[in-house]
Every structure is written in structure tokens, then in C-alpha cells.
Amino acid sequence: MHRLRLTFAVASTAVLLGGQLTFVGSVPAGAAPPAAKPSPPQAYPADSLRALAARVGLRVGTAVNMDQLGTNEKYTQITAQQFSSVTAENVMKWSEVEPTRGNYTWEKADQLVAFAKKNKQLVRGHTLLWHNQLPTWLSSDGYTTTLSNDEVKAVLKKHIFDQARHFKGDIWQWDVVNEAFDDNGQPRQTIWYKAWGGTGYIADAFRWAHQADPKALLFYNDYNLEFTGVKSDAVYALVRSLKAQRVPIHGLGFQGHLSTQYGYPDLTNNLERFAALGLKVALTEVDVRTLTKADAVNEPVDALAPYAQESYWSRTLKACLAIRACISFTPWGFGDAYSWVPGVFADPQEGAALIYDEQLNPKGQYDVLQQDLALAAGAPRR
Numbered sequence: 001m002h003r004l005r006l007t008f009a010v011a012s013t014a015v016l017l018g019g020q021l022t023f024v025g026s027v028p029a030g031a032a033p034p035a036a037k038p039s040p041p042q043a044y045p046a047d048s049l050r051a052l053a054a055r056v057g058l059r060v061g062t063a064v065n066m067d068q069l070g071t072n073e074k075y076t077q078i079t080a081q082q083f084s085s086v087t088a089e090n091v092m093k094w095s096e097v098e099p100t101r102g103n104y105t106w107e108k109a110d111q112l113v114a115f116a117k118k119n120k121q122l123v124r125g126h127t128l129l130w131h132n133q134l135p136t137w138l139s140s141d142g143y144t145t146t147l148s149n150d151e152v153k154a155v156l157k158k159h160i161f162d163q164a165r166h167f168k169g170d171i172w173q174w175d176v177v178n179e180a181f182d183d184n185g186q187p188r189q190t191i192w193y194k195a196w197g198g199t200g201y202i203a204d205a206f207r208w209a210h211q212a213d214p215k216a217l218l219f220y221n222d223y224n225l226e227f228t229g230v231k232s233d234a235v236y237a238l239v240r241s242l243k244a245q246r247v248p249i250h251g252l253g254f255q256g257h258l259s260t261q262y263g264y265p266d267l268t269n270n271l272e273r274f275a276a277l278g279l280k281v282a283l284t285e286v287d288v289r290t291l292t293k294a295d296a297v298n299e300p301v302d303a304l305a306p307y308a309q310e311s312y313w314s315r316t317l318k319a320c321l322a323i324r325a326c327i328s329f330t331p332w333g334f335g336d337a338y339s340w341v342p343g344v345f346a347d348p349q350e351g352a353a354l355i356y357d358e359q360l361n362p363k364g365q366y367d368v369l370q371q372d373l374a375l376a377a378g379a380p381r382r
């Protein structure tokens with residue numbers, strides 16, 4: 001796969017200083033370096049995704065694997081260098097922050113927030129309410145619990161207040177409620193749904209999060225909303241009703257877990273109709289998987305598949321770029337070696353879903369994002 005050569009590319013030297021990338025010298029290609037007046041140091045290269053996106057006010061983020069950050073030097077450098085926002089892939093989930101009842105373990109999440117501050121990145125908080133990755137003292141499957149309905153309500157309120165207050169002022173966007181609907185557009189019959197006897201827990205969760213951290217942008221986040229259909233329609237109806245009740249919801253997160261097995265979704269229409277409700281929108285967990293070999297889970301079966309993946313990545317980014325309300329674009333990690341996809345989609349095997357290969361070298365999928373951002377000067381500023 002070719003590597004993009006940007007015509008306005010700059011000569012640069014990047015030095016890793018104590019985990020923080022410093023960009024030294026910025027010289028137009030072909031020009032002689034300035035003799036006396038060196039450019040002031042920048043925090044990241046001029047052709048990085050974050051620098052190119054900043055020109056239209058877009059944040060490009062990544063989910064972060066805290067087992068790699070700080071220990072894997074190349075992983076850490078790319079995280080700092082390429083992205084202007086970060087999302088905790090796992091360490092802000094309830095099972096991670098309160099594994100035993102009443103004992104909070106914020107350390108890893110705090111480390112990520114500190115890294116983001118040091119590298120001038122914003123943080124997407126993920127997530128305050130989900131039926132997965134709950135602590136076992138609360139529920140082993142998200143649908144059953146030994147706690148009474150009143151206890152479930154009380155622990156959810158305490159959890160949202162405690163977590164949103166712990167990170168108060170540090171979170172740009174909170175995924176307050178994650179994946180409350182199934183693929184048939186029905187509300188999931190989770191412990192929350194059962195305790196409230198309906199979807200009333202959703203409005204309460206947003207109100208509590210807003211009281212705890214009034215400046216954070218509060219999002220509903222889900223997958224398959226990119227496709228028009230019963231699920232997207234159900235979430236649209238919910239969000240419209242929340243807005244009508246003046247519930248403090250500010251954004252809609254389109255996860256963007258795509259596969260070349262399926263047709264490309266009508267993402268633009270869906271971004272537009274949610275934005276027309278007066279919401280920000282964001283691509284929050286983008287990856288584009290394809291069929292891969294059983295014995296090499298990130299090697300596509302079809303040698304042409306990467307071109308289809310590049311097209312999906314490019315169209316997804318451009319759909320966001322075209323809409324002023326779309327404030328961030330976040331791949332769900334960047335290195336194929338650390339993606340959740342091969343472990344979950346194993347029959348048939350899928351993988352190769354991210355923009356860097358297993359050795360953390362940028363793929364063609366990275367190149368198309370870089371090129372689209374480089375050419376995005378006419379996109380509306382946000």
C-alpha cells in the first residue's frame with residue numbers, strides 16, 4: 001500500500017521527551033532551513049491527523065488501551081502525536097472503577113486524564129451507564145441482579161454522581177448512556193429498565209450527570225445508528241422526547257463499528273437528522289473490519305479488501321467533516337494488534353479493522369484519513 005506524500009509536507013524532527021512528543025523545526029519541503037530564527041517548538045507534527053483536523057476545528061481521537069500507554073513506547077508516541085482527544089477503552093467502565101462495592105479504583109483512569117492534559121488532548125468519558133462490564137456485586141450479565149429495584153436506583157444515582165464529580169472539569173464529552181436499545185429498536189430489558197419499569201432511567205441519568213458536572217457535554221452513544229432503520233428510529237424518537245422534556249442531553253454518539261460485509265450506511269442522513277434536533281454529533285468508536293484469515297486474524301482474505309476499507313473510512317470521516325455539528329471523529333483504537341474485533345468476530349473471522357498494522361505502522365486506511373483532512377480546508381469550522 002502506497003504511503004501518501006503530502007505536497008505541503010514539512011521536514012521535521014520529532015523527539016520523544018519524557019512521554020511527550022515535541023516537534024522541532026518546521027521547514028517547507030525543498031526550502032533551506034532558516035538560519036537564525038528557528039520556529040517555536042510545537043507539540044506534534046504538522047501532518048499529523050490532529051494538526052490537520054485542527055484547521056477545521058475537528059477533534060480526532062482514539063480509544064486508549066491502558067495496558068499499552070506508558071509501557072509501549074511506539075504506542076504511547078502515536079497516541080500523543082496523532083490524536084487530539086482520547087477515550088478510555090475500558091478503564092472508566094463501572095467494573096473497572098468500583099470492582100468491590102464502595103471501593104473506587106480510579107488510578108488508571110486518572111493516568112489517562114493526566115496524559116491527556118500533558119499532551120493537550122480532550123477526554124471523552126466512556127461510560128456512566130451500560131449493561132456490560134458491570135461489577136459482579138451488581139450484576140454478572142446486566143439483565144439480572146440480586147439487588148432490589150430501590151437499591152438499583154440508589155446505586156446508579158451514587159455511581160453517576162461519584163464518577164462525574166471525580167472527573168469534574170476534566171471530561172469534554174460523557175457517554176452518559178450507552179447502548180440502551182437492541183437491534184430491533186426495543187429498549188433492552190436491563191436491570192435499569194426493570195428497576196424503573198421503563199426507560200425513565202435515561203432521563204434521570206442525564207439529569208444527575210448534568211448536576212454533577214454542568215460543563216460536560218452529555219451524549220447518548222450506540223452502534224448501528226449509522227443505518228436508517230428501526231433502531232436508529234427508536235433512538236431518534238427517544239432523543240426527541242428527551243429534548244422536548246428539556247433533559248440535558250447535548251450529543252449523539254455514532255459508534256461506527258462497520259464491516260465491509262455490509263453495504264455502506266446512509267450515515268450522512270442520520271447525522272443530519274439528529275443534528276437537526278439541536279444536538280452535537282460525533283463518530284465515537286469507528287473501526288472497519290473485513291473477512292480475514294483464521295490463522296492470521298488481521299490479514300484480509302481478499303487482497304482488494306483494504307481498498308473497500310479505505311473507502312469506508314474516507315466516507316465516514318467526510319460525512320463528519322461535512323456537518324458543522326460533528327465535533328469529533330474517534331477510531332476505536334489505532335493498532336490492529338490491540339483491536340477488540342478479532343476476538344469477538346471469530347466465526348467467520350474478521351479483523352484488520354484499524355488504521356495501523358500489528359507493528360504499529362500506518363496503513364492505507366491512515367493515509368486516506370490524512371489526505372481527507374489535508375483537503376478539508378473548505379469544510380465548515382466547528
Ligand code: G3I
Pocket residue numbers: 089090132133178255285340
Ligand atoms: O481486565 C480483564 C482481565 O483482568 C482478565 O484477565 C481478562 C481475561 O479475559 O479480561 C479482562 O477484561 C477484558 C476487558 O476488555 C479489558 O481488556 C474483557 O474480558 C473483555 O471482554 C473486554 O472487552 C472490551 C469490550 O468492550 C467489553 O464489552 C473491549 O476491550 C472494548 O473494546 C469494548 O468496547 C466496546 C465499547 O465499550 C462500547 N461499544 C462497543 C465496543 C466494542 O465491543
